[in-house]
Amino acid sequence: MAYCAVVIDQIGNQEYPYLYPITDDLGNMIPERWDRGLNNVVTATSIYVQRRKDGENNFVQLLSASDIKMDVYFTDSRVAFRCEKYDKGGGWTGGLTALALNAGSKMMAAHRRKGKILIGHVRYEWVREIQYNRKYNWASNEELRFVYRDNEKATWVITLHFKKETDTAFLANDTLHRASKYRLAMQDEKGEKEMEFFTLNSHQGTITPSADPKKNYSTIMFPNHYFAPKGGDKRPNW
Numbered sequence: 733m734a735y736c737a738v739v740i741d742q743i744g745n746q747e748y749p750y751l752y753p754i755t756d757d758l759g760n761m762i763p764e765r766w767d768r769g770l771n772n773v774v775t776a777t778s779i780y781v782q783r784r785k786d787g788e789n790n791f792v793q794l795l796s797a798s799d800i801k802m803d804v805y806f807t808d809s810r811v812a813f814r815c816e817k818y819d820k821g822g823g824w825t826g827g828l829t830a831l832a833l834n835a836g837s838k839m840m841a842a843h844r845r846k847g848k849i850l851i852g853h854v855r856y857e858w859v860r861e862i863q864y865n866r867k868y869n870w871a872s873n874e875e876l877r878f879v880y881r882d883n884e885k886a887t888w889v890i891t892l893h894f895k896k897e898t899d900t901a902f903l904a905n906d907t908l909h910r911a912s913k914y915r916l917a918m919q920d921e922k923g924e925k926e927m928e929f930f931t932l933n934s935h936q937g938t939i940t941p942s943a944d945p946k947k948n949y950s951t952i953m954f955p956n957h958y959f960a961p962k963g964g965d966k967r968p969n970w
Contacts, residue, residue, distance in 0.1 A: 738852030766809035778893035818850035857963035917968035
C-alpha cells in the first residue's frame with residue numbers, strides 16, 4: 733500500500749509512531765525527542781492532498797478540507813498536522829486508516845468525527861521540495877507545499893492555506909534550516925557534503941501548474957531524499 737502522510741486516525745492511537753504522529757486520549761500531540769518541543773505552531777485554514785503516479789500527467793486530488801483550523805507544528809525533525817474538526821466537505825480515498833470525508837448532515841458528520849482526528853506528518857528525511865506562494869491580492873491565500881515520494885515511487889503534494897498575516901516565505905525557509913540541520917545529523921549523512929547545499933529558485937508551479945499567471949511558487953529543492961516512510965533507522969542521536 734502506498735504511504736499517505738495524512739490520514740484520519742483514532743484519537744490516542746499509538747500503533748505506528750514512526751508513520752504517524754501519536755496523540756493522548758484527549759487528542760493532544762505527543763512530542764518525540766527528535767522534535768525538541770512542539771512550540772512552533774501555526775494555524776492552517778485548508779489542506780489539500782494530491783498524488784501522481786510515475787508515467788501519469790495529472791495529479792489526483794485525494795483530500796480537500798477547507799474552512800478548518802488545523803494545527804501545523806514545525807519541529808526540528810518534521811512538519812506535523814493535526815485537526816479534530818475536519819469534516820466540512822471534500823473527499824478522501826486511500827491511507828492507512830482513512831475514512832470518508834464526504835459531506836452529509838451535521839449529525840452524520842458529528843458521528844463520523846467522534847473519536848477521530850485528521851493527522852499526519854512529513855519527516856525531513858522524506859521531503860523532496862518545499863514550495864510557497866505569497867498572497868498577491870485580497871482574494872488569494874498564503875500557501876505552503878510539501879512534496880515527497882512514496883514507497884511506490886509516486887509523487888505527493890500536501891498544500892496548506894494560511895491567513896494573510898502568516899508569512900509562508902519565513903515558514904519555508906525556517907523549515908529548510910531545520911531540515912538541513914536534521915539531515916546533516918543523520919547517521920549515514922554526516923560525511924556527505926552534498927547535504928550542505930540546497931537550491932532555491934522561483935518559477936511557476938512545476939508540481940501542479942497554475943492557470944493563474946500571478947501564482948508563482950518559490951521552490952526549495954532537496955538534493956536527495958528517502959522514499960516515505962523509509963529512513964527511520966537513520967535519525968540523529970540527539
